[in-house]
Amino acid sequence: MDVPLRFGAELRRLREEAGMTLKQLAEVTTYSTGHLSKIERGVNPPTMNLAQCCDAYFDAGGQLRRLFSAEDRSAGTRPRPTRRRVIVTGVGSLLAAHMADGSWAGRVGDQDLAPGALFQEQLHQMKRLGQSLAPAAMLPVLRSQASTVTTLASRTAGSSRAGLLITASRFAEYIGWMAQENGDETTALRSTAEAVELAQAGGDTDLVDYALVRRALITYYDGDAPRTIALARQAQRSAASPRVRGLAAQREAQGHALAGDERACGRALERARDLLAADVDPSAGPVFGTTQLKDPVSMVEGWCLYDLGRPRQAAQVLERQCWRIAPHALNTRARYGLRHALALAASGEIERSCETARELLAFMSVVPSATVRADVLRLDREWSRFRGNPVVRGLRPVLASVLGAGR
Numbered sequence: 001m002d003v004p005l006r007f008g009a010e011l012r013r014l015r016e017e018a019g020m021t022l023k024q025l026a027e028v029t030t031y032s033t034g035h036l037s038k039i040e041r042g043v044n045p046p047t048m049n050l051a052q053c054c055d056a057y058f059d060a061g062g063q064l065r066r067l068f069s070a071e072d073r074s075a076g077t078r079p080r081p082t083r084r085r086v087i088v089t090g091v092g093s094l095l096a097a098h099m100a101d102g103s104w105a106g107r108v109g110d111q112d113l114a115p116g117a118l119f120q121e122q123l124h125q126m127k128r129l130g131q132s133l134a135p136a137a138m139l140p141v142l143r144s145q146a147s148t149v150t151t152l153a154s155r156t157a158g159s160s161r162a163g164l165l166i167t168a169s170r171f172a173e174y175i176g177w178m179a180q181e182n183g184d185e186t187t188a189l190r191s192t193a194e195a196v197e198l199a200q201a202g203g204d205t206d207l208v209d210y211a212l213v214r215r216a217l218i219t220y221y222d223g224d225a226p227r228t229i230a231l232a233r234q235a236q237r238s239a240a241s242p243r244v245r246g247l248a249a250q251r252e253a254q255g256h257a258l259a260g261d262e263r264a265c266g267r268a269l270e271r272a273r274d275l276l277a278a279d280v281d282p283s284a285g286p287v288f289g290t291t292q293l294k295d296p297v298s299m300v301e302g303w304c305l306y307d308l309g310r311p312r313q314a315a316q317v318l319e320r321q322c323w324r325i326a327p328h329a330l331n332t333r334a335r336y337g338l339r340h341a342l343a344l345a346a347s348g349e350i351e352r353s354c355e356t357a358r359e360l361l362a363f364m365s366v367v368p369s370a371t372v373r374a375d376v377l378r379l380d381r382e383w384s385r386f387r388g389n390p391v392v393r394g395l396r397p398v399l400a401s402v403l404g405a406g407r
Contacts, residue, residue, distance in 0.1 A: 005042035006067055006070075007039070007042075007046050007051075007064065007067040007068060008039050008040040008041055008042045008046075009040070009042075010063060010064060010067060011036075011039065011040055011046075011054060011064065012040040014054065014058040014060055014064075015040075015058075017058075018058060022036050022037055022040075025054075028053070028057055029050060029053050029054065029057075030346070030347065030348030030385075031050060031385070046064075046067075046068055047068075047381075048065065048068055049309075049311075049346050049382065050064075051064040051065040051067070051068040051309075052064075052065055052260070052306075052307060052308065052309030053309040053311070053346070054309070055260050055309050056260075056262075056308055056309030056310055057309070060260075061260065062259055062260030062261070065259075065260055069223060119145070119149050119164070119167045119171075120167055120170075122145065123145075123167065123170055123171055123174065124291075126138070126141070126142060126145070126174070127174065127291070128328070130174075130178065130331070131292065131328060131329040131330055131331045131332060131367070132328060132329075132330045132331075132366070132367060133367065134182075134366070134367060134368055135178040135179070135181040135182035135368070135369070136182055138178050139175065139178050139179065139182065142171060142174060142175050142178060143175060145171060146168060146171035146172055146175060149164055149167055149168040149171060150164075150165075150168045150198070152164055153165045153168055153202075161202075162202040162203050162204075163202070164202075165198050165199070165201050165202030166198070166199060166202040166203075166204045168198045168202075169194075169195045169196070169197075169198035169199035169202065169204070169207055170195070170207075171195075172191050172192070172194045172195035172198055173191070173192060173195040173207060173210075175187075175191040175195075176188045176189070176190075176191035176192040176195060179191055180370065180371060181331075181368075181369045181370055181371060182368075182370065183370035192211065192214070195207055196208055196211060205238075205239070205240070206240050206241050206244050206288070207288075209235050209238045209240035209244050209245075209248075210235070210240070210244050210247070210288050212231050212232070212234055212235035212238075212248065213231075213232065213235050213244065213247050213248045213251050213288075215231050216228045216231035216232045216235070216248070216251040216252075216255070217251060219231060219255075220251065220254050220255060220258060221374070223258065225255045225256070225258040225259035226255075226259070228251065228252070228254065228255030228258065229252055229255035229256060229259070231251075232248045232249070232251040232252035232255060232268075233248075233252060235247075235248035235251075236248045236249060236252070236271075241279065242275045242276070242278040242279040243275070243276060243279035243287070243288060243289070244288060245275050246271075246272045246273075246274075246275030246276035246278075246279060246297075247272075247276075247288060247289050249268050249269070249271040249272035249275055250268070250269070250272045250296070250297060250300045252268040253265045253266075253268035253269045253272065253300060253301075253304055254300065254303065254304055254307065256268055256304075257303075257304035257305075257307035257308050258307050260308065260309075262308055265304050265308065269297055269300065269301055269304070272297050272300070273297045276296070276297065290332060292325060292326060292329040292332040293321070293324075293325065293332065293336075294321070294324040294325075295321060295324070298317060298320070298321050299317075299318070299321045299336060301317055302314050302315075302316075302317035302318035302321060302339075302340075302343070303318070303339060305317060305343075306339070306342070306343050306346065311343045311344075311346035311347040312343075312347045314343040314346075315340060315343035315344045315347055315349070318336060318339060318340040318343055319340055321336065322336050322337050322340050325337075330363050330366060330367045331363075331367045331369060331372070333360065333363065334360045334363045334364060334367065334369070334372055335369070335371075335372050335375070337356060337357070337360045338357060338360050338361075338372065338375050338376060338379060339375055340356055341353045341354075341356040341357035341360070341379060342375060342378055342379050342382060344356060345379065345382040345383060345386075346382060350383070350386045350389055350391065350392065351389075351391050353379075353382075353383070354383075354391045354392060354394075354395050355391075357379065357395070358395060358398070361376070361395070361398050361399065361402050362398070364376070364402045373402070373403070376399070376402055376403060377403065379399075380399055380403065383395075383399070
């Protein structure tokens with residue numbers, strides 16, 4: 001029996017064991033009875049949203065999503081969003097030029113430069129600016145500033161040098177993220193390799209551990225739940241800061257949600273809350289991860305609920321958290337607001353989904369993002385089920401413009 005037939009047969013078995021009609025299942029899933037009938041007969045292919053929803057409703061332990069993943073692999077059509085290959089670690093030769101000219105142990109003036117607090121504040125302001133400017137506009141400024149900090153570090157001795165190197169590593173890491181947002185994966189990989197080298201030269205291993213968290217994000221968007229969990233756990237076993245381990249616990253929760261393990265997901269989220277609450281050291285330097293969310297764990301919880309096949313609960317959590325995002329944070333508002341719209345669409349609240357997405361799609365022309373575009377593609381697929389709805393039809397030109405701009 002081929003995979004679509006196996007999926008359809010399992011869905012029908014679960015439905016009949018629960019004593020449900022196709023009409024009743026259609027009300028639960030927001031799919032039409034005709035479409036569900038064709039899925040059960042292996043005529044129409046299933047979707048991950050349907051697999052997640054039915055796994056949760058029938059308490060199937062992830063059986064349907066595993067069948068869906070098997071079909072995806074056999075068809076060779078696994079989606080590969082742009083954000084897939086975000087970050088890997090490596091060792092480059094960024095510092096070689098500075099070391100070769102003998103200036104590594106130099107000083108600035110008659111004394112060591114104080115730790116790079118000024119540059120850290122500049123990076124913080126640049127990250128804030130990056131919320132409302134296109135990545136292509138940010139990258140030249142960031143590169144110039146990163147070069148300044150790295151050159152200064154090469155001419156400074158003592159503890160000041162280590163502080164400047166760590167600050168330079170954070171600039172390089174953010175350049176990698178902006179390059180990723182700009183759709184330039186080659187530069188993203190190279191910048192992150194440079195960031196890791198700079199951090200190690202400054203005696204800071206947190207960035208190496210944080211790279212594991214980024215790699216876990218790659219495997220998460222590639223649909224590889226076991227690898228996502230393994231990478232996230234590796235980062236938590238390290239001697240990294242509570243913040244890095246908290247971010248890793250969030251990623252582990254997402255891996256468990258992808259696998260349909262609600263209990264393990266909940267435990268990881270609780271661990272993330274405890275770790276991030278313990279991260280109160282104001283002298284720790286530049287912060288990893290987003291600083292635009294009031295409660296990042298709750299926002300991740302909302303997305304986990306979506307992966308667990310509970311879109312209505314996901315929409316409620318995401319809506320509460322989206323209201324707390326600062327107005328100036330256009331990129332963050334678009335990222336999580338569009339996920340809220342996606343959860344609403346999966347819940348069958350198509351008009352609310354369109355209304356939520358309308359303004360956010362307009363932001364995409366101001367702050368284009370290759371990573372957010374991956375969620376826009378998912379929203380496009382979800383809305384295609386309601387293509388006859390006049391509200392959906394009204395937004396199709398805007399959606400086509402956003403998707404066309406990313407090609």
